Amino acid sequence: MPQPLVSSAPVSSADLPVELLAVLNRRGISDPKLVAALLKPAAAPAAMDHFPDLGAALDRLEIACRNAELVAICGDYDADGITSTALMLGVLQRLGANPVAAIPSRQEDGYGLNVAMVERLSSQGCRLLVTVDNGISAREALERAQTLGLEVIVTDHHTIPALMPPLLALLHPATTPKGSPYRGLAGVGLAYVLSRALAQRLKRVEALQAALDLFCIGTIADMAPLVGVNRLWLQEGLKNLHRSKLPGLRALAQLAGLEDRSIDSQAVGFRLAPRLNAVGRLADPALAVELLTTSDPNRALELADQCEALNRQRKDLSDGIEAEANALVEADGPQRPPFLLLAQNHWHHGVIGIVAARLVERWGLPVAMLAGEGNGRLRASVRAPQGFAVDQALQACAHLLERFGGHPAAGGFTVMAHQVAPLQEKLSELAAQWLEGRSSALLVAPEALLPLGRIDADFLHQLQRLEPFGVGNPTPLFWARHCEVKRMRLLRGGHLCLQLLAQGSSTLTAMAWRWTGPEPSARFLDLAFRLRQDHWQGQPRLQLEVEALRPSAAQAVVLMRGKRRYQCEKQGSDLLIRNPAGEELRVPWLAHDHDVQNLHPHTLAIVQEAAQALGLVA
Known part of the structure; x- marks a missing residue:
């Protein structure tokens, strides 16, 4: 097994590189307490204090578990809905209930719970439905359930309608108090909250086996904001995801090239989640639910192979439709x-x-x-x-x-x-x-300057301390100036590959995926990029994922304040700012050791903005 590029030794927050502190500062996280909370989130508060209907839902589910009752888990066909369904099925089964999955077909039924599903489940003797990742807008289906005597627990994170449909209990992030750490939950997060609370009530926490694995997949796949309990539980779950006890997840990871190595949020979002989503997009989502709930490793591999084939089909369809759509726009x-x-x-x-x-x-x-x-x-x-x-x-x-x-x-x-x-x-x-008031151009706004010579395994390790990355905590977008291009080539699929001189004779690979612009001709480029760890032929390596590029500009950064233009650059340990009249301000600038508070507020604002643009801590 290849050795990782980074160690797992703990480091204090004060040791974050200046470029990462600049990123956090730009995001409004400058107080050391806020930085510490980002690196180590607070424990989750009691869910009963945040979800008004949780008690009613637990009362009804406890009865179902004690009586081995038939319970329908009505999910959705995307990765969030599939993982939510699999999570609830596994936990309820271990707690003694008799759960069955009921997910509509994307092609035949469309999204969410519908009347036909309710009538079919009722005819099968089901008296309790639990929706996951849907249900709040299914008024007609919920009204039909009420007339047939079915009780419904709705767990959903989509917009609550003005007129509430009939239901027994609702778990929804919007029903939590303002500022609640549960506010950002996706469907699978709500399923996890409900399952966790039920297992704790029944004193059967072992029933949650692998539930956190499914939470990680669904949360990242649905692009839920990675704040609050989402961040807390992802930090806990991702570190063990590659050791999942679910045969289906292990088989999926194997086919995705993730076997025997750590799985981060990027690997989930770009390798695992698309394979689950492909099933719901093109076939019966029951295939993916079975994959995530089977205990048979051989069956898991068979199902994972089917997911892989569907994912290849999904890629071909997407590429063809995208070409047609872009042609329509360009016309x-x-x-x-x-x-x-x-x-x-x-x-x-x-x-x-x-x-x-x-x-x-x-x-x-x-x-x-x-x-x-x-x-x-x-x-x-x-x-x-x-x-x-x-x-x-x-x-x-x-x-x-x-x-x-x-x-x-x-x-x-x-x-x-x-x-x-x-x-x-x-x-x-x-x-x-x-x-109105926005530029029509596609603007790229890097968060900090990161010279290529600063990029190494240690910097990557420090960057990884800010994970998981996603909505609410995006992967930092850096930029580098005057990058020398040693080699450039267009790859199959329209990807642009650059070999950049980094330090001495060493090089870094930069990839511009799905490049649509002309092939750059300049020898020196300014790049906006995200830093990733890639694997090539089984070996880890650092790679830049290019967001934008341009021919290399002057060494100075230009700031516009109204119609006034300021040139800013770093000279040694000083920050040099030149105003439109040619006057210069030189500020000594060492990380954690500068005093600019005696400056005029207007000048101070320019200094702080210049420091951010140049990758310094403002």
């Missing part, structure tokens, strides 16, 4: 609408969400991808850049939609074909309002 020329609404009857429902996310990344605009559903209807997946609230936009268009749901970053809807034109008009109006 509009530079005067494209502020909201990209694209429709083709033949597009596959299972992958349009992936393609929508790629288009957001490329064009910087909200995107809806619509595929034909039959009977004059189209079904859509919506994705948007940060700041544009998808759920609010869809709510504003409710009168035009047959069905809709989602959260700020993503959503979906069903619409009649004759309503598509007015829908695009309304969504473009909302997007135009959002874009």
